[in-house]
Amino acid sequence: SSNKKRVKVYARFRPTSKFSHDNISFDKDGKVINIHARKNVSSEVVNNQLLNWSFRVDGILHNASQDQVYDTVASDMTLNTLEGFNSTLLAYGQTGAGKTFTITGATENYKHRGLIPRAIAQVFRSVEERSDHAVQIQISYFEIYNETMFDLLSTLPESETASTYDSKLTIVEGEDGSVCIKGLSMHQANNEGEALNYLFEGETNRAIASHALNKNSSRSHCIFTIHVRSKSRTESNAKYIHSKLNLVDLAGSERIGKTGSDGLIKREAMYINKSLTFLEQTVIALADKNREHIPFRQTKLTHALKDSIGGKCFTTMIANVYGEASQLEETVSTLRFALRMMRIPVQPAITEHYDPWLLVQEMEKExxxxxxxxxxxxxxxNRSQISYDMLSESQIADINKQVRMYLQRKTTEIDVRNLRQMNMVFEQFRNVITEMEQDIKDRFRSKFVLLDKSDSEALIALQKAGIPLDEDGNYLGSTQAAAHGGGKQKHPTSPKRRSGKKSRAGGSPTHRAPISPSLPAPGDHGPKGIKSGAAHSQVVTAQTDGAESTKKDECSVSGELLVDDRSHSRPSTPPPRPVAFENFKKEQGCEIYRILNENKSHLQSKKQIVHNLAHAVNATKHMIDGTRMALERKQNERYEQGEFVNEEGETVIDEEEFQLITQLKNLKQTYRHDYEELRNVKSEIDYCQKLVKQCTQRLVLEFDNWYSESYMQKNGEANPLSWSVPKPGVQHPMRLQLANIPLSSEDEQDKFQRLQETMLGDQEEIAFQNARMRVHRRKVNEQAMNQAQPARRL
Structure with missing residues (x-):
C-alpha cells in the first residue's frame, strides 16, 4: 500500500563486461543494492569515509531486455494515462549510463526500440479496444538546452505554429496548478505511424555531442508527451477526460575530469549539472512535509515538471547506473538521489473536464x-398575457412607434407588461435620440466642414492645401488672408466665425470623407455641387472605359501583327532584357500588365482609406481621453460638494455631467465602428497585395517564356536535357526539360514497401520502419535542395 502513495524507483544497470562484482551485489529479493568500496590505504591521513552502502528500490533491472523494462516500468503507467491519470517517467543517471537508450532506444534495430515507441504502440492498441470511447491523441516534443526551451517538432512542414526551432518557449501556469508551454506545437496523431514520425523528427533535431564516456551524449533534457483526450460515446453528459504521459530523458551528470570536455561541451555540462542540482533541491523540498515553499522556478526543468513530479500524477523514475569500478562514486550519487525521489508522496487523481458547448446546451434546456x-x-x-420569450421584430417595431408618438406628444403612456419590454423602451429612446443627433450633424456637415483645432496635423495639411488659416486655426477671409500673408486681395472680405472649439475651415475627426482642398464660393450650394461632381465623375469614367477598350483592341491587333512578323523573321542579336520587357508589356503582356496596374491602383486607394481611417481613429481617441478627463473632474467636483440623492436613493447629476457621459458613450461607439472598419480595410489590403504579387510573378514568368522562345533557342527546338546557356551579363532562370525521359511504373519507394510487406510480418514493426524511413528521406531531400541552390554573386 505504501508503493501507491509515493514515487516508484527502479535501478537499471548498463550491461558491461567490466561489471564490478566485488563492489556491487544484490539481495535475493531483487530490491536491495549493496555497494562496498575499498579503503584507500596509500593515504597517510586518517580516512573515516563511509565504505558500505545499502539501497532499497522497487526493482532492479540487471541485464534486462527492453521488453522486460517496459513491462515492469511503463506498461501500467500507459494504461493509467488512458484511464485519465497524468503519468511521468524519468530517466536519471550519469552520462553514458543508458538513459537515452532506455527512453528512445536504437532506431536501427526494431527489438532495441525504447519505451516511447512501445508506449505509442500500446496506446493505439488500447484505443482500438475502447470502442465505447472517442479518443484523440496529440504529440508534443521539446528540449531544454542551456536553460532555453526549443520545440523539436516546429521544423515539420505541416506545423501550424509560427515559431521555428530558434524561437524560445515560455512556461505558463494555470489556476489549477497545471503547467502549459506557450508556443509549443501540438500535433494530431491518428495512428501509430504518424506518432512515430513525430518521434523520429524530434530525434533528428536534438542536441548531441561526443566526449570520453559517450560518443552520442545528449546535451539537453528532452520531454516527449502523449496527450490523451477521451469522451464516452454512451454517456450524454459534457464530461471528458484529458490526461498526459510525460517521458523525460534527462541529460546525464558529468565530471569534467572524466569526460575531458572543453569549450562549448564544457559550458553545456555546466548548465546540465546546474539544472540537475536544482532538481535535487526541489526533490528534497517535496519530500519534506514541513516545507512550505517548493523552489520550482529555479530552473526551466523543474518549472516545466511542476505538475509532473508527485502530487496528482503517477511518477516513476529509472535510475540508470554504470556498474564499473571506476564509476562507483557516480553510482552511489545516483542511488542516493533515487532514495530521495522515493520519499515524495503522490495522490493520483483523474483530471475531468466539461465541454463548454454541451454545458451551454444543458443550460438552455434548463x-x-x-x-x-x-x-x-x-x-x-390569471396572468397568461405575460410572455418571457425574446421580443419579435413586430413587437420591437410597435415599441419604437409608441416611443416616437410619445416624443411627438401624441400619447402620454407606453404599454409595458414585463421587464424585457421596459428595457426595450429605454433602448428605443436611446436609438431615436441618436438618430435625431445624427440627422442634425448631417445637416450641419452639408453646409460646413468641421475641424478640431487641437488637431495640428489637419491644420498643417489644410494650410499646405492653400486654405488661409491664422495661428489659432480660424479661417481668414480674402482681405484678412492678404493682410496676413502679404498677398493680394482676390475675393470680397468675409467675417470670421467661431463656434466653440470648431471652425469652418477643418474637417471632423470622425468624418471619413476626404477633406476638400478649398472652401465653396458664397454663391455655390451643396446639392448643385454634388450633382456636378457626380456628372463629372461619370464622364471621366466613361472616357476611361473607352480608353481601356481602345487599348485592348490595339493590344490584340499589335499582338497579331507581332506574331506574323516573328514567324517570318527573327533578329540575329537579341535585345537587352529591360528593352524587351518594356516591349512585352506593351504588346504580348499588355493584358496582364493592365490588370497589374488596376490592382496597384486599387491597392493605393485602399491604403489612402486606411490612412484616413487611422487618422480618424486617433482623433476620436484623443477626444475620448479629453472627455473622460473632463468627466472625472466634474465627478470630483460633485464628490467634494456632496452628492444629491432623490427619494428613491438614486444619485442626481447635473446637465453638464449628463452631456459628458452621453458624449463619451457616442465617441466610444464611433471609435469601435471606425476601428472595425479599419480592420476590414486592412484585410482587403492584404488580399490586394497578394493579387499584385501574383500578377507580377505571372508577368515575369510569361516574359521569361516569351524571351526564351523568341531569342534564346535556335530553330524553335531545344535539347531536352540541356540547360539554357545565358548570354554574358544576362541572368536567366534555369529550366530542366524531362519530357522525353521514360519513367518506371514502380519507383524505389513502392519496391521498398512491397519488399517490407513480404519480409516483415508484424504490423507494428512495419509502422516503425516506415516512420523511420520517411523522416530520413525528408532530411536527405532537404539537404540536397539546400546544396543544389546556386550561390548568387553580388
Whole structure:
C-alpha cells in the first residue's frame, strides 16, 4: 500500500563486461543494492569515509531486455494515462549510463526500440479496444538546452505554429496548478505511424555531442508527451477526460575530469549539472512535509515538471547506473538521489473536464424548463398575457412607434407588461435620440466642414492645401488672408466665425470623407455641387472605359501583327532584357500588365482609406481621453460638494455631467465602428497585395517564356536535357526539360514497401520502419535542395 502513495524507483544497470562484482551485489529479493568500496590505504591521513552502502528500490533491472523494462516500468503507467491519470517517467543517471537508450532506444534495430515507441504502440492498441470511447491523441516534443526551451517538432512542414526551432518557449501556469508551454506545437496523431514520425523528427533535431564516456551524449533534457483526450460515446453528459504521459530523458551528470570536455561541451555540462542540482533541491523540498515553499522556478526543468513530479500524477523514475569500478562514486550519487525521489508522496487523481458547448446546451434546456414553470404559474394566477420569450421584430417595431408618438406628444403612456419590454423602451429612446443627433450633424456637415483645432496635423495639411488659416486655426477671409500673408486681395472680405472649439475651415475627426482642398464660393450650394461632381465623375469614367477598350483592341491587333512578323523573321542579336520587357508589356503582356496596374491602383486607394481611417481613429481617441478627463473632474467636483440623492436613493447629476457621459458613450461607439472598419480595410489590403504579387510573378514568368522562345533557342527546338546557356551579363532562370525521359511504373519507394510487406510480418514493426524511413528521406531531400541552390554573386 505504501508503493501507491509515493514515487516508484527502479535501478537499471548498463550491461558491461567490466561489471564490478566485488563492489556491487544484490539481495535475493531483487530490491536491495549493496555497494562496498575499498579503503584507500596509500593515504597517510586518517580516512573515516563511509565504505558500505545499502539501497532499497522497487526493482532492479540487471541485464534486462527492453521488453522486460517496459513491462515492469511503463506498461501500467500507459494504461493509467488512458484511464485519465497524468503519468511521468524519468530517466536519471550519469552520462553514458543508458538513459537515452532506455527512453528512445536504437532506431536501427526494431527489438532495441525504447519505451516511447512501445508506449505509442500500446496506446493505439488500447484505443482500438475502447470502442465505447472517442479518443484523440496529440504529440508534443521539446528540449531544454542551456536553460532555453526549443520545440523539436516546429521544423515539420505541416506545423501550424509560427515559431521555428530558434524561437524560445515560455512556461505558463494555470489556476489549477497545471503547467502549459506557450508556443509549443501540438500535433494530431491518428495512428501509430504518424506518432512515430513525430518521434523520429524530434530525434533528428536534438542536441548531441561526443566526449570520453559517450560518443552520442545528449546535451539537453528532452520531454516527449502523449496527450490523451477521451469522451464516452454512451454517456450524454459534457464530461471528458484529458490526461498526459510525460517521458523525460534527462541529460546525464558529468565530471569534467572524466569526460575531458572543453569549450562549448564544457559550458553545456555546466548548465546540465546546474539544472540537475536544482532538481535535487526541489526533490528534497517535496519530500519534506514541513516545507512550505517548493523552489520550482529555479530552473526551466523543474518549472516545466511542476505538475509532473508527485502530487496528482503517477511518477516513476529509472535510475540508470554504470556498474564499473571506476564509476562507483557516480553510482552511489545516483542511488542516493533515487532514495530521495522515493520519499515524495503522490495522490493520483483523474483530471475531468466539461465541454463548454454541451454545458451551454444543458443550460438552455434548463432555461426552457424554468420558462414553462413560470408560464404555468402565471396561468394559475390569471396572468397568461405575460410572455418571457425574446421580443419579435413586430413587437420591437410597435415599441419604437409608441416611443416616437410619445416624443411627438401624441400619447402620454407606453404599454409595458414585463421587464424585457421596459428595457426595450429605454433602448428605443436611446436609438431615436441618436438618430435625431445624427440627422442634425448631417445637416450641419452639408453646409460646413468641421475641424478640431487641437488637431495640428489637419491644420498643417489644410494650410499646405492653400486654405488661409491664422495661428489659432480660424479661417481668414480674402482681405484678412492678404493682410496676413502679404498677398493680394482676390475675393470680397468675409467675417470670421467661431463656434466653440470648431471652425469652418477643418474637417471632423470622425468624418471619413476626404477633406476638400478649398472652401465653396458664397454663391455655390451643396446639392448643385454634388450633382456636378457626380456628372463629372461619370464622364471621366466613361472616357476611361473607352480608353481601356481602345487599348485592348490595339493590344490584340499589335499582338497579331507581332506574331506574323516573328514567324517570318527573327533578329540575329537579341535585345537587352529591360528593352524587351518594356516591349512585352506593351504588346504580348499588355493584358496582364493592365490588370497589374488596376490592382496597384486599387491597392493605393485602399491604403489612402486606411490612412484616413487611422487618422480618424486617433482623433476620436484623443477626444475620448479629453472627455473622460473632463468627466472625472466634474465627478470630483460633485464628490467634494456632496452628492444629491432623490427619494428613491438614486444619485442626481447635473446637465453638464449628463452631456459628458452621453458624449463619451457616442465617441466610444464611433471609435469601435471606425476601428472595425479599419480592420476590414486592412484585410482587403492584404488580399490586394497578394493579387499584385501574383500578377507580377505571372508577368515575369510569361516574359521569361516569351524571351526564351523568341531569342534564346535556335530553330524553335531545344535539347531536352540541356540547360539554357545565358548570354554574358544576362541572368536567366534555369529550366530542366524531362519530357522525353521514360519513367518506371514502380519507383524505389513502392519496391521498398512491397519488399517490407513480404519480409516483415508484424504490423507494428512495419509502422516503425516506415516512420523511420520517411523522416530520413525528408532530411536527405532537404539537404540536397539546400546544396543544389546556386550561390548568387553580388
Amino acid at each position: 432555461i426552457m424548463h424554468l420558462k414553462q414553470e413560470l408560464e404555468m404559474n402565471n396561468t394559475l394566477a
